[in-house]
Amino acid sequence: MAQNLSYQTDNQVQKNRWLILVAVGLFTFMSTLDGTIVNIALPVISNDLHISMSQSEWVVSLYLIVVCSFILFFGKLSDLQGKIKIFRLGAVFFIAGSLMSGFKVNLLFLLIARAVQAFGAAMTMATNNGIITEIFPHSERGKALGTIGSFVALGSIAGPGLGGVILSHLSWSYIFWLNVPVGLIAAIIGAIYLPKDITFTKAPLDKTGSFAFALGMVTLFGGIFLGQQLGFTAAPVLVMLIVGILSFCWFVYTENRAVNPLLQFSLFKNPDFSVSLLCALLIFITNFFFNVVTPFYLENARHLAPSQTGYILMILPLVQLFAAPVAGTISDKISPKLITFIGLLLLLVSQIGYYLCNLTSPLWLFIVSIAIMGLGSGIFSSPNNSLVMSSVEQKDLGVAGSINSLSRNLGMVIGISSATTILFAAMSVKKGSRVTGYLPKQPEIFIYGMHVVFLISIIICLITVILSGWRLLKKD
DSSP, X not given: OOTTXXXXXXXXXHHTHHHHHHHHHHHHHHHHHTTTTTGGXXXXXXXXXXXXXXXXXXXXXXXXXXXXXXXXXHHHHHHHHOHHHHHHHHHHHHHHHHHHHTSOSOHHHHHHHHHHHHHHHHHHHHHHHXXXXXXXXXXXXXXXXXXXXHHXXXXXXXHHHHHHHHHXXXXXXXXXXXXXXXXXXXXXXXXXXXXXXXXXXOOOOOHHHHHHHHHHHHHHHHHHHHHHHHOTTSHHXXXXXXXXXXXXXXXXXXXXXXXXXXXXXXXXGSHHHHHHHHHHHHHHHHHHHHHHHHHXXXXXXXXXXXXXXXXXXXXXXXHHHHHHHHHHHHHTTSOHHHHHHHHHHHHHHHHHHHHHOOSSSOHHHHHHHHHHHHHHHHXXXXXXXXXXXXXXXXXXXXXXXXXXXXXXXXXXXXXXXXXXXHHHHHHHHHHTSOOOSOOTXXXXXXXXXXXXXXXXXXXXXXXXXXXXXXXXXXXX
């Protein structure tokens, strides 16, 4: 126990702080990337494992559900047992799960491997922000957290582009195996330079709240994904949805009475904390609207090759890669609230650009909108991350970091589960009959559905701009 010690007064730790950032950032990137990169490989996985497309979708869904189920638990556990200890253990699980996922055995083996991988990802995601906040001095914290934020946002958006490039040259196994050498390098850097934990919290672990939250996540979102395949009136789906809702009610009841709750609702009384989390959640939902719709638009409607689509989509993470650290550095000097507001405005402009695209619009309009989205995401993610982590006390850094990661992963889950539903529902309304896929002979019906999706994205982004503007104008 060494509450009075600080990494920021340890010369050796400060000397190696940027190498520590590299190790933490690489795992952050890979664990986020693996929630998105698999989407583009699902048709190939379906053929290789001789399973239906609807079955293969669980390879993506299960990963995100497991991450969301355990991320709060590991955030709290890291406050009790040590963030670096949990991070290192998570790295082992993630590398092992990545190695297992590449073997072409059967669907069950792949799902087990993905669950192991997600278990490790939850550990690293829950601790990354807390580790960086403890290690970096306040004068560099915005830049450091901005870099972590850029790794997160890069991982969430780079998936389709990077996955397309890998699949054009290698088998789908390498989508997972790519993590192994990169993960080992990051783990070795971490083993050498990560210090021992010095910050612990003396408190019992909220086991009841942890179970209720995990049960709610698994049954509610499992029910939503299953409902897209079986229909939402099917008995198993209804049972899962009811159990999910009741579990979350149980969770709220438990947390309001627990001595040391898994989730302290009092944290949300801080507007910097709660508004930043809500904006992150909403922006990640729009990111996944974009991820779902764009391949249909570029490959089916505009007849571009998958490799061309991959290269176009890579514009977004490349722009963001340069924007995020710069925005983080600036946020150390001027108000991060102003920078997040500018980033959200740019994201709103990008969604309007997508909405204006159709079958005959110049392709440069879509490409410019992608670049603006990358710039906006980079500018937004860094200071927003810093706002979340700087608004809590040191004893709550672990749980705050895990809530921050949870909001982003929830955005991914909600985005994936709702994007196709909205797209095909709008297309069905336009056609006058049920539509469950792209209609090659009627591309205008897809364009109508795409416009509905991006109209909702515009509304979501507008809400974030209003929230961020209110926070900017509000006097502390």
